[in-house]
Amino acid sequence: MSEESPLKIDACFSPQLYSVYKDEDSIVVIIDIFRATSAICTAFHNGAKEIIPVATVDEARAYKEKGMLAGAERNAIKIEGFDFGNSPFDYMGEHVVGKTIALTTTNGTQAIDVSKDAYKVVIGAFTNMSALCDWLVSQNRNILLLCSGWKNRFNLEDSIFAGAMTAELSKRNPNYKLGDACLALDYLYQMAKENPMKFLSRASHKERLHKLNLKDDIRYCLQPDLTDCIPVLENGVLVKMKLR
Amino acid sequence: MSEESPLKIDACFSPQLYSVYKDEDSIVVIIDIFRATSAICTAFHNGAKEIIPVATVDEARAYKEKGMLAGAERNAIKIEGFDFGNSPFDYMGEHVVGKTIALTTTNGTQAIDVSKDAYKVVIGAFTNMSALCDWLVSQNRNILLLCSGWKNRFNLEDSIFAGAMTAELSKRNPNYKLGDACLALDYLYQMAKENPMKFLSRASHKERLHKLNLKDDIRYCLQPDLTDCIPVLENGVLVKMKLR
Numbered sequence: 001m002s003e004e005s006p007l008k009i010d011a012c013f014s015p016q017l018y019s020v021y022k023d024e025d026s027i028v029v030i031i032d033i034f035r036a037t038s039a040i041c042t043a044f045h046n047g048a049k050e051i052i053p054v055a056t057v058d059e060a061r062a063y064k065e066k067g068m069l070a071g072a073e074r075n076a077i078k079i080e081g082f083d084f085g086n087s088p089f090d091y092m093g094e095h096v097v098g099k100t101i102a103l104t105t106t107n108g109t110q111a112i113d114v115s116k117d118a119y120k121v122v123i124g125a126f127t128n129m130s131a132l133c134d135w136l137v138s139q140n141r142n143i144l145l146l147c148s149g150w151k152n153r154f155n156l157e158d159s160i161f162a163g164a165m166t167a168e169l170s171k172r173n174p175n176y177k178l179g180d181a182c183l184a185l186d187y188l189y190q191m192a193k194e195n196p197m198k199f200l201s202r203a204s205h206k207e208r209l210h211k212l213n214l215k216d217d218i219r220y221c222l223q224p225d226l227t228d229c230i231p232v233l234e235n236g237v238l239v240k241m242k243l244r
Numbered sequence: 245m246s247e248e249s250p251l252k253i254d255a256c257f258s259p260q261l262y263s264v265y266k267d268e269d270s271i272v273v274i275i276d277i278f279r280a281t282s283a284i285c286t287a288f289h290n291g292a293k294e295i296i297p298v299a300t301v302d303e304a305r306a307y308k309e310k311g312m313l314a315g316a317e318r319n320a321i322k323i324e325g326f327d328f329g330n331s332p333f334d335y336m337g338e339h340v341v342g343k344t345i346a347l348t349t350t351n352g353t354q355a356i357d358v359s360k361d362a363y364k365v366v367i368g369a370f371t372n373m374s375a376l377c378d379w380l381v382s383q384n385r386n387i388l389l390l391c392s393g394w395k396n397r398f399n400l401e402d403s404i405f406a407g408a409m410t411a412e413l414s415k416r417n418p419n420y421k422l423g424d425a426c427l428a429l430d431y432l433y434q435m436a437k438e439n440p441m442k443f444l445s446r447a448s449h450k451e452r453l454h455k456l457n458l459k460d461d462i463r464y465c466l467q468p469d470l471t472d473c474i475p476v477l478e479n480g481v482l483v484k485m486k487l488r
């Protein structure tokens with residue numbers, strides 16, 4: 001990166017807006033707090049070898065039929081016949097160790113799909129936030145926080161996490177120039193951080209998960225720093241980043 | 245509208261996302277605070293008869309060549325050869341009384357263009373906020389706050405205004421169900437309302453306008469309730485709404 005222009009952080013609220021924010025120099029952080037990116041971090045923390053993100057259920061099924069483990073979620077529900085949905089609790093335990101898993105979700109894997117040609121694509125969640133921020137700051141690059149949203153709509157939980165990332169990154173390097181979305185999210189996170197669970201109580205997707213009795217999932221996904229794993233996309237496949 | 249499901253308010257941060265939020269029953273409020281929608285309200289308050297919003301400079305020029313008044317702005321600057329840019333101060337005075345004006349702007353007229361087939365499209369700004377909220381509540385309809393943004397990106401001033409609208413509408417009718425974007429903006433506005441000018445000091449477009457020495461425009465556009473005019477789109481043309 002040139003030394004003259006300041007490093008930038010911006011946030012994009014929907015995969016459908018990615019083309020507007022696209023910038024070949026940026027590292028893209030994929031965010032789908034409830035629950036895809038939280039689950040992906042959990043899988044690698046528990047020893048998964050690779051996750052192949054795919055956009056459609058048919059693609060995931062094709063992997064499954066070849067004998068691979070496969071996860072598929074639509075509208076917050078695990079699709080029948082698959083090994084996993086997108087609950088982090090599905091990805092804990094011996095059954096994921098050393099495994100390659102194909103995964104499709106309503107929102108998160110769509111965000112990976114649109115940004116797959118970026119300079120670098122990494123996976124962010126509250127559960128790996130500090131490790132991710134440390135690494136991002138060390139890279140000296142522009143950062144784009146890509147919120148998966150809900151079916152291309154803005155959602156509150158991804159936005160609050162993007163606000164938390166903005167705050168943490170700015171703390172580590174106060175020279176980042178923040179785009180308008182990050183300025184807004186930074187303020188929003190200041191209001192949310194005391195009690196994110198309560199702050200999210202009126203959010204549409206929390207309501208959706210609450211109806212499905214997924215309160216434990218919500219609580220888990222809002223816990224910071226459970227892992228140092230940073231999942232990174234390499235040749236279309238997510239692997240655990242090797243840090244020095 | 246059915247009596248069973250609650251009335252909804254949602255906000256869309258970019259014309260490029262409109263297709264996701266589109267809903268045939270909603271009233272769409274077009275928001276481009278710096279400066280198109282503020283200027284449009286000013287024009288009607290000063291007696292303009294009609295404003296024809298057009299997407300391209302060529303279309304505006306065609307109207308101009310037919311002898312009509314025409315405004316054209318790109319990148320915050322009035323285009324040479326046109327009668328107006330998008331400064332509200334351009335639209336004050338005798339020269340607009342009874343006139344039809346063609347207008348194209350970087351963002352605002354694009355937002356009108358994408359939503360023109362909605363149930364109803366109205367123009368919102370701080371300068372007509374109370375009159376607009378009173379009317380919207382009386383309509384008993386879903387409301388979509390369509391932020392024009394900056395070249396399809398989220399911007400802070402349109403978002404804060406959408407937050408102000410959310411707060412004012414909810415005050416008048418606490419039964420509106422708020423989409424996630426409105427929940428976020430409602431919080432954001434609570435932080436901004438004491439001093440919007442200061443709150444916006446780091447915003448990208450305020451910086452842009454500040455460089456162009458447009459501080460008076462910024463101050464004017466943030467003043468609430470200078471007019472009762474509600475511009476409404478009728479057959480592709482903006483006119484002043486006739487209230488009972």
